[in-house]
Amino acid sequence: MSFNRATREMLAELADLSPLGFTVGLHIRHASPLLYHSTFPDAWVAFYNENAFYLRDPLVFWGIGMTGVTRWSEISLPDPFDVIGQAATYGLRFGASTSCGPISSRSMVGIGRGDREFSDQEMLRLQDIAMRLHEENTPSDGLTKPQVEALICISNGDRHAAAAAKLGISESALKARLKSARIRLEARTTSEAVRKAREYRLL
Numbered sequence: 400m401s402f403n404r405a406t407r408e409m410l411a412e413l414a415d416l417s418p419l420g421f422t423v424g425l426h427i428r429h430a431s432p433l434l435y436h437s438t439f440p441d442a443w444v445a446f447y448n449e450n451a452f453y454l455r456d457p458l459v460f461w462g463i464g465m466t467g468v469t470r471w472s473e474i475s476l477p478d479p480f481d482v483i484g485q486a487a488t489y490g491l492r493f494g495a496s497t498s499c500g501p502i503s504s505r506s507m508v509g510i511g512r513g514d515r516e517f518s519d520q521e522m523l524r525l526q527d528i529a530m531r532l533h534e535e536n537t538p539s540d541g542l543t544k545p546q547v548e549a550l551i552c553i554s555n556g557d558r559h560a561a562a563a564a565k566l567g568i569s570e571s572a573l574k575a576r577l578k579s580a581r582i583r584l585e586a587r588t589t590s591e592a593v594r595k596a597r598e599y600r601l602l
Contacts, residue, residue, distance in 0.1 A: 402434075402436075406535055409532050409535070410436065410532075412524075412528050413508070413510065413528055416510060416524060416525060416528070417510035417511060418511075418512045418514075419440065419490055419491055420438035420439040420440065420510075420511060421437070421438055421508060421510045421511070422436070422437040422438075422439055422507075422508070422509045423435065423436045424506065424507045424508075425532060425533060425536045426504045426505075426506055426533070426536065426538060427463075427504070427506065427507065428503065428504055428600075432506075433538060433598060433600070434536055434598070439489075439511060440490060440491075442489060443490075446489070447482075447486075450480070452480065452482050455479070455480045455482060457474055457476040457478045457482065457483065458471065458474065458483070458494075458496050458509060459507070460476050461474050461476055461498070462496060462498035462505065462507035463498075463502070463505060465498060466498050466499050466500070467497065467498065468496070468498075468522045468525060468526040468529075469495065469496060469522075470493070470494070470516055470522070471486075471493065471494040472493070474496075486511070490511075490513045491511035491512075491513065492512075493511065493513065493514070493515060493516050493517065494509060494510060494512070494517075495509070495510050495517045495521070495522050495525055496508070496509045496510075497509075497522075497529045499526070499529055499530050500533050504537075506529060508525065508529040508532065510525055538595075538598075541601060542584075542596065542601050545576050546576050546577075546579060546580040546583070547596075547602060548566055549562065549566065549573055549576040549577050550580055550592060550593050550596055551602060552565055552566065552573075553577065553593060554593045554597075554602065559573055577589050577592070580592050580596070584596060584599075
């Protein structure tokens with residue numbers, strides 16, 4: 400996954416805040432984040448994914464049901480699979496999570512360390528970073544059907560003339576559709592617009 404410069408800088412802030420890594424899931428829609436990145440220990444990430452803990456994790460349930468910031472030790476939801484306890488065996492004995500955004504496009508960030516609880520000041524910093532990440536990576540509200548059709552043609556390898564013929568429009572009309580799609584997706588090139596549209600599940 401590629402990130403823009405502002406996002407990379409915010410991820411660096413998270414790395415500075417969290418000695419044992421972090422997990423970021425931005426704009427979770429239909430049970431899946433549009434953007435995901437984790438620097439938690441590889442062994443823990445592999446074990447977590449192998450056991451589908453994202454379907455059983457009280458931290459995820461908390462983030463879906465609440466917004467704000469909390470320490471892992473303060474979450475009172477049931478943990479029948481001992482996800483938090485098992486994270487501790489991989490060094491993640493202390494952690495904090497934050498959740499922001501509407502339920503239809505929720506963003507969650509978790510950070511961990513092995514030596515102590517995160518301070519109130521660190522928790523507020525976590526919450527601030529998460530909110531900025533959420534805002535920076537808010538996807539477009541959508542694309543029009545003509546814009547989608549034009550991007551699909553290009554993504555399938557059609558040149559402008561062929562795409563225009565396929566859609567029954569002039570080449571200049573096709574270029575106008577592609578330009579408007581680039582503007583809506585804040586993309587510098589058509590290939591970047593195609594990539595973003597796929598990431599945002601608009602194609």
